[in-house]
Amino acid sequence: MNDSSIEEVRPVLQARDVSVQFGGVKALTDVSLFVRPGEICGLIGPNGAGKSTFLNAATRLVNYATGSIMLDGQPLEGVETRDMIGRGVARTFQNLGIYASMTVLENVMLGAHHRLGGSFAKAIFAPLRARALERSNREKAMAVLEEVGMANLAARAAGSLAYPLQKRMEIARALAAEPKILLLDEPAGGLTHGEVHEFGALVDGIRRRRNLSILLIEHHMGLVMSLCDRIVVFHLGRNLAEGTPAEIKSNDAVIAAYLGKAA
């Protein structure tokens, strides 16, 4: 959209005119969006605006009919879903993508799967090496859990955690992948107001320490406004607005479509 801003630094993620259709339902129509390195970009919009669908398209879980999505300037067409994480794109899921019967630690260790390759051949024919990798993976996963403040829960079954903790564990798993960009789909769901603040600090800390780019979908306006550098708004599957939190907060179209009277 704003071409001059793109010139400055190459965005980590850039989508242009992306459309997604499910049968007769047009979930996205020509949406564009970019995320700069080190930036937290908010993605908001009414329910059904197509935010999650955009995330799915950007991680190649759904196909887009038109447009292009580029990662570090590389087009994603033809890239397999499973290769996205290896290219530095890690994500969380709106409806939770956790493995309920595995422990928290196992879930987080899965985040590093793409680096370990998890090959049967290695496990069968090079067991010592496989075991060494496993050990270092476990240590790294523990470190990540430490970082998000969940180290004490490592041995719990993921399914037994409270909903917000499950969401947080998903973030830890995404971090274990050591991504360049993190796509978060409603990570603060189920948090109380105070917890949201704390959570915001956590995300911001992660971004700073790791110099990550983050695309954040949230309905929690307090969080979005305080955390994001820039916000993109979708409505009915199209771009509605884009700007700084202050601009968005006072954008009439956004207020009408999304925020409601008392934001």
Add this chain to the structure above:
Amino acid sequence: MRDLSLSTAIKLSLFAIVAASISVFAPAYALQQVAIAIAYAIAILGLNLLMGYAGQICLAQGTLFGVGAYVTAILNATYGVSPLATLPVAAAVSAAVGLLIGLPALRLQGLQLAIVTFGIAAAFPQLLLKLGSLTGGVSGLPVDAPETPGFMTDVPELWLYLIALACAGIGALLVSRVLFGDAGRALRAQRDNPQIAQALGVNLTRTRLWAFATSSALAGLGGGVFAIVSGFISPESFLAILSINIVIGSIVGGVTSMAGAFVGGLFMVFVPSWASDINLSLGNLIYGLALILIMMVARNGITGFIEKWISMIFRRAAG
């Protein structure tokens, strides 16, 4: 972690004690039966990996078992290869066949896959008859007994039993290597939610095919052992019902348990005949009831049931 290795050690020594006392106390004919049970157990080990961990239901494990048995028998009877030397080949050929059977699994799941593989199991005996020149048709093939070391010539069954046990050990080692690490996690991940697994970088195709290959290799190994222990094989031993029975063995033992594989193998061999020993004409009635009652009492399989009790007792003792 320490707990885990401790419980593994306890389990292993328990296993060793049981295995040793069987070899001492069981009469020769029963020892051979146990060896056959172990041959089935090897196939169940594979199926547990595939069904319990990879979540792919294969109703053709008996077929792959049969492929292994026939590879051993053909190599031995037709080409004179020593029986033990055929085992790796049996495993490899079954793995290859298993890969082929596994190909549809890349697109099919659950029930659909189960039924397609069941069809393969149903067709297998006919195929064996059709390839009569290779398989000996309905008359089957004899397999030489492996050379028994001097000191046990009196009880060749003991030697057979030890061979079976050793092969099962190899199988268990293989499975444990796969399961306790990144590969095993990926396997479970693609079972519980393939889409999420993909997003985590799991290569579904490769993971599933490897699971099929490993499982089939074990089926083939088990089949080879079966051929050696039986000394004679024919198509009648590899009817579709065998695949069903292996699945029953796997589930009754416990699909996610290695010890369960052995329980399952023993179950397959001994329970039907015990049932008919109780009452000849009511044998199957008793067997059917047994299946139902066992699952009602031990819904996670016999080992799951035992583990639950043991951990309950431990917790009592501890607290």
Add this chain to the structure above:
Amino acid sequence: AEPSPGITDDTIKIGVTGPLTGPVAVVGGVAEGIRARVEQANGEGGVKMGDGKTRKIELVIEDDGLDPQRTLANVRKMVEKDKVFALVGTAATPNNLAIGRYISQKKVPNVFMYSGVVALNAPEWEVGFVPSFSTEADAFAEYLKINRPDARVAFLYLNTETGQTFMTAFDGAIEGTAIRVLERQPVTSQDPTVETQLNTLKASGADTLVIIAAPRQGGEAIRFQSESGWKPLTLVTNLSSAYPVLQSVGLENAKGIITSDFLKPIVSDQKSGDEGVDRYLDAIKSANVNFVFANTIGQTGYAIGDALIQSLEKLKQPTREELMKVVHNMDGWKNPLFFDGISMNTKEGSDIYPVEALQLYQFDGQKYIPIGGVLEFEGTTHE
């Protein structure tokens, strides 16, 4: 001589294994028939054996579901744990093959097998009973040569050694005649229906249908030839021509079929005046067997039981070797259920097939009527 295992001064232990359950549980009738005859003998005080002692027979019956693996397991258990003296009436070819090596090793007699296939693998320790399928093939060929010398034949054959043996023998027997085989279709005992095969056979233009199949498929084929408007001359193996099979098909549908058997036809459970048949009817009644009186498999079992008792009566020494000697040298033994003129004959070293004669029958819609005389193939059983 030292008595062999399984025999004492007043008992002798005999093992039977067969499919009492599973898809071919009908074949379990063999074991039941044997039991009926043995219980009858025991009820009469036991068997007075050749060594002068009277012994009761202790039967050990095991179910193998027709799985050769379980047959072997049963046999090992019966030999090593139960210590049976001999095995009798072991059913089906693959199962007998599976135990061949073991019984030769252990030198355990496996007598009066219920298997219609010639090639086995422990001939010194085995003796057959029912005529080979090749014998039956010869009988059918014989009939055709006389009654329909230019027959155009369609085969529905069991796709196992059974069908192969039959067809090979039949082809040999019609060599040099004007009889031609136009079409052959295999069946398996797992086939849900055999309509497809039958349609193809019908379309071949044959005028003669030969059915070699297990009862279910055989029955279907008998019904087909009557229902389909195709009226070939129909020859049915005795595997699936038993009266109960015809009943399931509908007697009128079976009218005119031809079969061969070595047993007397029994179509009523009322006393017939035939002493052998009457004793059989008594026996199965008091043994409370699980087959109906007209079941030829059960009758065969009873006949096997009788043969066993006759061999024991001739056993001079209580050894297994002696038993084999006796059963390998039968000379015209009679059997209560055999058709008049058919007897059991074997010759050590050359002939281990006790029954090698057959009588042809035609079904008249009510009962089997013998046609022609007994066809004798003594000593000619071949592959």
Add this chain to the structure above:
Amino acid sequence: MTLLDIRDLSVFYGKTQALFDCSFSVGEGEFVALLGSNGAGKTTLLRAVSGLLPFKGSVFYAGKALDKISAQTRLALGVAHIPQGRGTFTEFTVEENLSLGATIVASRSQVREDKERWYETFPRLRERRNQLAGNLSGGEQQMLAVARALMSRPKLLMCDEPSLGLAPSITQEILAIFKSLNKENGMTLLVVEQNVDITLQYADRAFVIEAGQIVASGTASDLIGNEDIKKSYLGVAG
């Protein structure tokens, strides 16, 4: 008049106790909020009342003891529960979901009328009426869950975190709908929420639950003003 009377309610998951002797009551026609931080036991309480969990103690609804009454009967008596995580029938269409919501309703015309009404309220659902619920966006599913529960025309509606995943405007809209049902139809509401500020704008009264126990209660206006309670239990900073 008291509609829901909870006395010494305790609930166990196996051996772990999640609720400890909770007592409170909800009057007929009241709009009550149940507040509390994560894992406090709010969901557990609703599940016990609606019949998904067995409990110790007593729960009276319209004077009837609920412990021996099946979940279906409770629904028939007018107790509806919108579970956390929505609980839509994902493999059924939107329309079928609404029909299922009306399982206990005998009158066809009432069902038709109500469907029309909720389609009117949530036009998004009308657009998607023949689509599988599982394909709806998170927020759309939440709307569906609410509409479905209302199809049985409950007397007591218990809703577990309705705001979860909803756009702010929709959250307000749903709470406003609740309020109007409460005002106009006299429907009693027991709403579990994290979103304290917005909820207290609509609720008459609120209870605060913490670690399985009721620790505070009061009218909404009391609580809005009570910084202490907000700080220590609800984690609302300033």
Add this chain to the structure above:
Amino acid sequence: MSLFFQLVTSGLATGAIYAALALALVLIFRATNVVNFGQGEMATFSAYCTWQLMQWGVPLWLAVLASLVGAFAIGIVTFRLIIRPMMDAPVEATVVITLGILVLFQAACMWIWGAEQLSFPSLFPGGGFGIGEVRVLASAVGTLAILLAIALAMGFIFRFTKLGLSMRAAAFDRTRSVLVGVDVERMLMLGWGFASVIGALAAILIAPRLFLSPTMMTPILFYALAAATLGGWDSPLGAIVGGLAVGVTESLGASYLPFVGADMRIAVPIALTLIILLVKPVGLFGSYKVTKL
């Protein structure tokens, strides 16, 4: 050419047999989310009951009616005794349980009525009629007509009635169903009852062709499973189309594909099922499950 038509016709007749069992399997699956491997044997038991009643002199129609009522009871009792306690057990346990049901009912039939095959009277006039050279069996036409009627009724009930909706909901998710007031246990119980009735009817329809015996359903099981899979497990009409497709292709394949032949004809339905599933993994009329991320 007339052979071709004859093969198609008798393929249809055989297909009707597969479709009959497939229909019962689909019903129980749709209503309870269970594949009841023992469905066929439960049905055989009911057919034996019919036979027994007739032996005692009860007229055919009455005997059929009585056994269908009995079948309903058998379904309900099976559910109460065996399935209900296992409602939240892992699916593997249910698989073994239904296999146990198979063994149990087969053994019961064998114990009570013996292993011999028996003749079972047809509900339809015997024989058939010819269209040109092609022979059509009256019983096949009748069976198909009844099955079709049942499938249409089932489809209608599942899709358009409150009962059907509730049954599907109960099969889909128990907790969610409880919350909307569906009497889950009752729905599952009805599912077992109805499936048992349809199964019994299927057995009564096909027993005249197969002969009544304890194992008459065993060889059919795979074909019926293939038919249900081919049609899509949630479509009654699919079960019939699947059954007929399997019957016809098998019949033609066995005759016209020399490398298959009658002995390997089972390869035909396998191949057919596989091909269809590779194109449409849920079967011809099956619907996809959804997972929203």
